[in-house]
Structures are given as C-alpha cells and as structure tokens.
Amino acid sequence: MSAARTQAAPAPARARGGRLSGVLAAVATAALLGGALLGTTPSAAARPAGDPAAGPAGGSGAGPAGGTWSGTWGTAPAPAAPDGISQTGIDDRTVRMIAHTSVGGGELRLRLSNAHGTRDLVLGRITVGRAESSGSATAVPGSLRPVTFGGATGTTVPAGAETVSDPLPYDVPAGADLLVSVHLPRPTGPTTWHWLAQQTSYLSDPGDHTGDQGAAAFTGTQTSWFFLTGVDVRGTATRGTVVALGDSQTDGSGSTPDGNGRWTDAFARRLAADPATQGLGVLNKGIGGNRVLRDGTETERPQRGTSALGRLDRDVLNQSGVRAAVLYEGINDLQLAPYAGAEEVLAGLRTLAGRLHARGIPVIVGTLTPFKDSPLWTAEAERQRLALNAALRTSPDFDAVADFDAVVRDPADPQRVRAAYDSGDHIHLNDTGYRAVADAVPTDLLTAGDPAISAPRTDGRHP
Structure with a gap:
C-alpha cells in the first residue's frame, strides 16, 4: 500500500x-x-x-490448481425471520441455488453454515454444476459433480457451526452462474439463510434431486439463499x-x-x-x-x-x-x-x-x-x-x-x-x-x- x-x-x-x-x-x-x-x-x-482461527482465511497454500484460495461468491448468513419458510424450515427437499462467480479457477470448495440453527443440520448429497443459461435451474449437460466432506457425500453441521467441503477439481469461469444443489433429508428447523438475495433459488418436490440435469422437479421458487454462504x-x-x-x-x-x-x-x-x-x-x-x-x-x-x-x-x-x-x-x-x-x-x-x-x-x-x-x-x-x-x-x-x-x-x-x-x-x-x-x-x-x-x-x- x-x-x-x-x-x-x-x-x-x-x-x-x-x-x-x-x-x-x-x-x-x-x-x-x-x-x-x-x-x-x-x-x-x-x-x-x-x-x-479454524477456517481457510488467508489460505494461500498452492495446490493442484496453483494460485491462492480466493472467494468467488459469498453471502452473509442471518437468523430466520419470525414466519415463513425460513422459520418452518425445509424437510426432504433439494434446494438449487445460483452463485454468480467473480473470479475463475480450476478447483473449488463450498462453505455452508448452520450459524443460526437451533439443531444439528443434516446435509445430504450436494452437487455443483453450470447453469444452462443465466438464472436457469437447468444444468449444462455433463456439468454436475458431487461435492464431498472428508470423502463422504454428506455431513452433519452442529448448531452454531459451519463447514467447508473438500476441494473439487472443477473448471470455474469468471462471471458464470454455478448451480449448487443441496438435499436436506431431515427437518432443518429454523434455517440459516440470506433473505434478500435478488436471485431466484429453486425448491424441489420431495427427494434428492441434486443429480437432476433438468429443472422439472424444481417446482418452487424463493428469492433467498439457504445454508450456502x-x-x-x-x-x-x-x-x-x-x-x-x-x-x-x-x-x-x-x-x-x-x-x-x-x-x-x-x-x-x-x-x-x-x-x-x-x-x-x-x-x-x-x-x-x-x-x-x-x-x-x-x-x-x-x-x-x-x-x-x-x-x-x-x-x-x-x-x-x-x-x-x-x-x-x-x-x-x-x-x-x-x-x-x-x-x-x-x-x-x-x-x-x-x-x-x-x-x-x-x-x-x-x-x-x-x-x-x-x-x-x-x-x-x-x-x-x-x-x-x-x-x-x-x-x-x-x-x-x-x-x-x-x-x-x-x-x-x-x-x-x-x-x-x-x-x-x-x-x-x-x-x-x-x-x-x-x-x-x-x-x-x-x-x-x-x-x-x-x-x-x-x-x-x-x-
């Protein structure tokens, strides 16, 4: 400086x-x-x-993709509102959210938060993909990849805690829409969310739809992000x-x-x-x-x-x-x-x-x-x-x-x-x-x- x-x-x-x-x-x-x-x-x-002291803040160690770990997209988590879906929570649904990238890379990891939860958050299968077009819930064919946590396809996040996924080799362009799909197999209780997203998120019919390329199962919409930070x-x-x-x-x-x-x-x-x-x-x-x-x-x-x-x-x-x-x-x-x-x-x-x-x-x-x-x-x-x-x-x-x-x-x-x-x-x-x-x-x-x-x-x- x-x-x-x-x-x-x-x-x-x-x-x-x-x-x-x-x-x-x-x-x-x-x-x-x-x-x-x-x-x-x-x-x-x-x-x-x-x-x-616990997370990857400032984590600049080089890995297979080289370079410095950098935030390409983020939002701030907040407590649930007094009523509505954030208060009642989500049960056996898949939430497909859009993260618009600011910088590209060859490797990614996700941050998810239960900072304001009242119970353990069970995260089922999670995938990341590329949106077929801006704001779309349809993935580019062949782009969906599973995200893991310590090698497992899901994890449990205690109330008040957050988690970071394993690094995933993935071509992430700058200025692109990533689709992050999270299956929530158990009742979440009041959610950790971001209410004013200015971005459409998609809520599925019951079940794990993280691997769906198409958007047919995603029949509900919200203008908030849930758990993904x-x-x-x-x-x-x-x-x-x-x-x-x-x-x-x-x-x-x-x-x-x-x-x-x-x-x-x-x-x-x-x-x-x-x-x-x-x-x-x-x-x-x-x-x-x-x-x-x-x-x-x-x-x-x-x-x-x-x-x-x-x-x-x-x-x-x-x-x-x-x-x-x-x-x-x-x-x-x-x-x-x-x-x-x-x-x-x-x-x-x-x-x-x-x-x-x-x-x-x-x-x-x-x-x-x-x-x-x-x-x-x-x-x-x-x-x-x-x-x-x-x-x-x-x-x-x-x-x-x-x-x-x-x-x-x-x-x-x-x-x-x-x-x-x-x-x-x-x-x-x-x-x-x-x-x-x-x-x-x-x-x-x-x-x-x-x-x-x-x-x-x-x-x-x-x-």
Whole structure:
C-alpha cells in the first residue's frame, strides 16, 4: 500500500480524527475484545461459525490448481425471520441455488453454515454444476459433480457451526452462474439463510434431486439463499479476495432481480477487465437492514443479521485470501429506531478498521448516500449523515475513501439521489447507480505491484 490515503473523489484537506469520548472508547474496546481470536482450532469439517482461527482465511497454500484460495461468491448468513419458510424450515427437499462467480479457477470448495440453527443440520448429497443459461435451474449437460466432506457425500453441521467441503477439481469461469444443489433429508428447523438475495433459488418436490440435469422437479421458487454462504476457487491466476461488508445497498436492493446488478457485481467486472487487478475475487457480505452497532435480533426483524461489529470475524476475517475490505454501512443506525448518532457509528467503523488492520488488511470506507423522500428520512438523520460523511472523509483510521455520496447525489439537491440512479424508493439505487458506486471504489490498494498486498502481513501491524 502506498503511504498516502487514496480517494475516488478529490480529497479534502486531511485532518486528524477527533478522539473518542470515554464512553465510546470503552464500547469500541469491548467490541474489539469480543472479536478476539479463539485459542482453539476445531476441525475444518464443523467449526464455530465465527472462528477465524479454524477456517481457510488467508489460505494461500498452492495446490493442484496453483494460485491462492480466493472467494468467488459469498453471502452473509442471518437468523430466520419470525414466519415463513425460513422459520418452518425445509424437510426432504433439494434446494438449487445460483452463485454468480467473480473470479475463475480450476478447483473449488463450498462453505455452508448452520450459524443460526437451533439443531444439528443434516446435509445430504450436494452437487455443483453450470447453469444452462443465466438464472436457469437447468444444468449444462455433463456439468454436475458431487461435492464431498472428508470423502463422504454428506455431513452433519452442529448448531452454531459451519463447514467447508473438500476441494473439487472443477473448471470455474469468471462471471458464470454455478448451480449448487443441496438435499436436506431431515427437518432443518429454523434455517440459516440470506433473505434478500435478488436471485431466484429453486425448491424441489420431495427427494434428492441434486443429480437432476433438468429443472422439472424444481417446482418452487424463493428469492433467498439457504445454508450456502460461499464458494472459494483456486487457479493459476487467483490472487485473493476483496470483501464488502454492508447493508441493503451492498446487498443490491433495487437492482434487477437475477441481473447481477449489485455494485459488487459491477466492481468484480471492473477488476476483471483491468490487468492490474485481474484474479481478485469479490465477496458480497451485505445484509438488508443491517447495522454497525445493533443486531437484528434486538428488533422485530432478526433476518437483518448480526451487527457488523459482531459478524466481522465470520464474514470478513474468516474468508479466504482477504486482501482488502470495503466498509459501507451505517445508514440504518441513523434512520432506524433505536437511533445512533454519527459519533457512535464512527466509533464502530473505527473499531472495525482497527480489527482489520490488526490482521494486515487495508480498509476502504464508503460515505453514506442521500435518502431524502424515503419514508425513513428525517432532518436529524440527514444532519447525522452529513456529519458522519465529513468525519469519514478526513479520518486517518481508514486507508482510502470511496465517496459514494459525491457520485450519486443530485447536484441540484444534494440531499437526494440523482433521478437517473434512483430505484424508485429514493434510497436504494438501480443498476446504473450501483455501477457508479462500483466505479467510485479506489483500486490503488489492490494493484499487483503494491507490496502491501503481495502477501498477507504477519507482524500484526497496520500497513
């Protein structure tokens, strides 16, 4: 990483961030200690869902496919909603889910989670294949392959744990739709899921349909992912992962369903098109309604997930080959009751940055975009948004700033999103708006010639 902090928009004059108040410093310290690494290393087959010491995080050992294990697709798990299929669970059905890849490789492994389950999760047969066409549940003929766990065709994941499959030699193109089919032979109880997928998943008639090339048995649809949280790849050109931690703006609310129009999708295409950043995967760890400081279980919507502070280990630090993180979160802390102020959110973001820096991971922070005319807009929330953005633009706690506010606001009324970028609800963006966001992320920290990312830091120091 270069010594200078970089920004997508013209940089304002640098200023040192103000000190946290005693109360906020105590909160930040407590959050940091709460995310300390566990002292034991459980088996990779089933480990606590937030344990960064146990998984393949940063796993860069070369294998048959060479290169670095990198995340090509990911989502963030959350607790079941109070009602619906996530609450009642799934019994003797096959779920066929689509994972749109960001980087290619010659070997893959799957991540599945029972982080929020209330009982052991029995995973039956699992296959991976290529979708015949975008968003289709039909597999390319001959593309389906079984996935194993310690050589077995299924496994059991205890409540609160996750599992990683055996590596599977498989040609994974970048920008492709993988079909991951999971048979759930026993009642799952409340599921670990991701509710706002912006992607169709398919639910079968009773039985194991993981080996079905066609889609005839997949008679039900959902717009959520269940239990599947990641796909890692390794190949001769894979170089690591950029992880985006955020809320519904990162989750892609407002983008075209099944269209891969999230800003992280556009960012992955941008990285792939640039020889300097080719080989980097992008993981989307946004959750609709998520906050920096407060869990969804503290409200009536548990599906909003664990706070960013609470899920950093699982969703970022425990991912494969992490080279940088983008923090784009805080608007829900300001606009949803019980409300937080700009100083509190800034303290939380600083804590996240400190924990990432302790692992040698550079941090890009995003400013919060306008939302006037949204039902949740208030003059006070707007005041806090502007104060937080001003602090983010000048704080020395982050390595780069992506000034999303500057690129999407209406020049005639900066409290509003540009009409051309507005999905219609005056807070979430459309595909065009998310492309503008993707273009605003600085990539100086990600270039191959930057010594700060040529290998993970091991001295625990901020690059």
